[in-house]
Amino acid sequence: MKIGANIPSLTAYANMDAAYRRFSKSSQRLSSGIRLNSASDDPAALSVSDKMRLHVNGLRQASRNASDAVALTETADGALSQISDALQRIRELSVSAASDAKDSSDRQKIQYEIDSLVQEIDMTPLRAEYNGIKIINGECDRIIDKTGVEPLLVSDETPYGAFSFMIDKKASPAMISFTGGLTSDPLPGLANKGFFVNDKKINITAGETKQSLIAKIRALGEVVATEGAGFDILSEVSSEDVGSDSTISVYGDASVLTALGLHAETAQGEDAEISDILGVLQNAAVVTTGNAVTITAANGAEILAEITGAAGDAAYARAERGPLVIQVGADKDTGMYMSIPRVNAKTARIDRANALNIENASTTILSADNAIAVVSEIRARIGSYQNRLERSVNNLDNAYVNAAYSMSRIKDTDMPAEMAEYAKNSVIYQAGIAMLSQSNARAQAELQLLR
Numbered sequence: 443m444k445i446g447a448n449i450p451s452l453t454a455y456a457n458m459d460a461a462y463r464r465f466s467k468s469s470q471r472l473s474s475g476i477r478l479n480s481a482s483d484d485p486a487a488l489s490v491s492d493k494m495r496l497h498v499n500g501l502r503q504a505s506r507n508a509s510d511a512v513a514l515t516e517t518a519d520g521a522l523s524q525i526s527d528a529l530q531r532i533r534e535l536s537v538s539a540a541s542d543a544k545d546s547s548d549r550q551k552i553q554y555e556i557d558s559l560v561q562e563i564d565m566t567p568l569r570a571e572y573n574g575i576k577i578i579n580g581e582c583d584r585i586i587d588k589t590g591v592e593p594l595l596v597s598d599e600t601p602y603g604a605f606s607f608m609i610d611k612k613a614s615p616a617m618i619s620f621t622g623g624l625t626s627d628p629l630p631g632l633a634n635k636g637f638f639v640n641d642k643k644i645n646i647t648a649g650e651t652k653q654s655l656i657a658k659i660r661a662l663g664e665v666v667a668t669e670g671a672g673f674d675i676l677s678e679v680s681s682e683d684v685g686s687d688s689t690i691s692v693y694g695d696a697s698v699l700t701a702l703g704l705h706a707e708t709a710q711g712e713d714a715e716i717s718d719i720l721g722v723l724q725n726a727a728v729v730t731t732g733n734a735v736t737i738t739a740a741n742g743a744e745i746l747a748e749i750t751g752a753a754g755d756a757a758y759a760r761a762e763r764g765p766l767v768i769q770v771g772a773d774k775d776t777g778m779y780m781s782i783p784r785v786n787a788k789t790a791r792i793d794r795a796n797a798l799n800i801e802n803a804s805t806t807i808l809s810a811d812n813a814i815a816v817v818s819e820i821r822a823r824i825g826s827y828q829n830r831l832e833r834s835v836n837n838l839d840n841a842y843v844n845a846a847y848s849m850s851r852i853k854d855t856d857m858p859a860e861m862a863e864y865a866k867n868s869v870i871y872q873a874g875i876a877m878l879s880q881s882n883a884r885a886q887a888e889l890q891l892l893r
Contacts (some may be wrong), residue, residue, distance in 0.1 A: 458874025465867035494849040500772025501845060505838040508831045511768040511780070515828040518577040518782055519821055521570030525785060526817050528559045528566075532795055533810035539797035540804050549798050556795050556806075563787045580784035582766050588759040590751025594734075594789040595816065596761055596781065598823065600743040604760040605721035609714070612753050613684040613733040616709040618692050632701060637694030639679065641799065646698070683794060685713045685732025687805070714749050722761070734791065746816075748788075770834045778834070780827050783820060790816055 538544065539552045567579035575581055584596045590609060633648040644658050659679060681688040688711035692704055699705055713730040719737065726739040733749045751757050766780040787793035790813035796802040 455874075457870075458877070461867055461870035461874050465870075468867050491849060494845060497772050498842060498845045498849055501838050501842040504770050504772055504776070505835055505842060507768055508770050508834045508838060511766075511770075511778075512828055512831045512835070514572045514575075514577065514766075515780075515824050515831065517570060517572045518582075519824050519828070521566050521578055522785060522817055522821050522824070525563050525566050525790070526814060526821070528563050529790070529792065529810050529814045529817065532556055532559050532792065533807055533814070536795070536797050536803045536806040536810060540800050540807065542800070546798070549803070552797050556797055560787045560793060560795055563790070563792070567784065567786050577782055578785045582780070582782040583784055584761045584765065584781040588757075590749070590755045590757035591735075591759055592748040592750050593745055593759055593761075593783075594748060595744075595746040595783045595820070597742065597744040598781070599741060600739075600745060600761055601722045602761050603722040604758065605719065605723040605737075605745075606756055606758040607716045607720070607737075608718045609749055609751050609753055609755050609757055610717050611712070611715040612749065613714040613730070614712045615680040615682070615684045616688045616690040616711040617678050617680040618690060618704070618707050618709050619678045632698060635695055635698045637692065637698050637702070637704070639692055640690060641801070643694075681711060683711070683732065685711050685730075685734075687711070687731065716749070716757070768831070770831070770838065778827075778830065782824065785817065785820060 535552045535556055539549045544552070567576065570577045570579070583593070584600070584602070587604075591607075632646045632650065634646070636643050636645040638644070639659060639662060642662050644655070646655065679690065679692070681690045689708060691708040692699070693706040696706075711732075714733050714735065715730065716728060716735060719726055719728070723737050723739050723743065723745065726737045726743070729736045729738075734746065735749060736744065736746050738744045745759075745761075747759070749757065766782070767777040768780060770776060770778045783789070792806075792809050792813040795806045795809060797806055
């Protein structure tokens with residue numbers, strides 16, 4: 443017997459301590475449900491698990507991003523639906539005004555409602571907001587830089603980059619000039635006579651002055667009468683709109699027209715002209731209507747824009763890929779690009795809707811048809827975005843489930859196996875305590891030899 447070192451006790455303690463550590467680890471795994479609680483548990487598996495956790499968390503957030511974007515597109519589509527309803531009503535009213543069954547008083551009342559609808563169309567983009575973003579007010583449009591041109595609609599096929607063109611001529615109104623004429627006020631010899639401007643009669647009353655005659659012409663609402671310095675009465679009368687679609691006609695009693703320095707005449711406006719298209723739309727086809735220009739490339743890229751610069755200026759614009767970028771993947775460069783153009787009465791080209799006579803009402807019917815087509819095209823684009831986003835949500839959710847399951851197999855505790863390990867370590871630990879107690883009791887027995 444030796445008492446310098448209690449070898450049995452030390453051996454029992456070492457085994458008990460090892461069993462305790464295994465017991466503690468099993469207890470930690472069972473209580474947390476995680477097999478890899480520290481790097482020492484399985485360094486290689488922990489590295490794989492952390493990489494997979496990055497992917498899983500990214501997929502979950504990407505799914506949330508796509509769901510948020512679906513809400514954004516639903517907001518945009520709801521606003522455009524209201525604009526489409528207003529355009530439908532404008533068209534309905536214009537069809538009503540295009541009938542001879544309506545008199546001028548009826549058409550004026552119709553015009554009041556049309557004007558209110560146009561104002562409501564302009565207000566809708568200001569209300570259509572998602573998280574502070576004015577969705578259809580130009581903040582989500584692809585054009586980020588422009589000079590001399592106001593892009594109204596940019597197709598998804600248009601490549602991102604800059605384009606430019608020269609403005610050779612701005613659109614002009616239909617115009618008829620006044621020459622010669624009277625120098626006295628009031629106008630002599632023309633009382634109770636009249637003439638027609640765009641099929642509307644201008645009656646000259648007794649004591650008519652140059653200024654009152656100008657006011658009567660301007661009151662038509664379709665023409666602009668300009669008083670020229672040094673001219674007896676008027677310098678010109680022109681259409682309010684510009685381009686080849688605008689016309690103005692003057693006719694009536696030849697003696698009245700001659701006295702006013704006029705003759706029976708019909709004039710037509712001219713469309714803008716551009717040239718030297720460079721950049722991403724080089725060699726594209728061009729169609730101009732008034733100051734609106736449609737540029738169409740061979741690959742289907744199309745831009746509808748309003749010329750704002752002066753003749754002789756160079757117009758420039760740059761289109762980006764987005765500007766809305768929705769991160770729909772867990773990794774870099776997995777974004778989805780979306781663009782929603784500005785939509786208002788001007789971009790829909792319904793801002794000058796007029797139903798005060800049959801001709802104008804017929805023109806407004808056509809304008810409403812074109813505006814509805816533009817809004818429908820934008821809604822179709824938004825609908826395609828929404829369908830893709832919803833599909834992305836489904837795909838991301840499925841990928842998230844599979845990735846989480848794979849990570850769980852590496853990181854999470856296998857509860858039945860760990861429970862068996864826990865029971866084994868618990869028994870060993872308790873046996874170690876008992877053996878340590880017995881080893882210490884043996885030393886006490888050896889002391890009996892000293893008595």
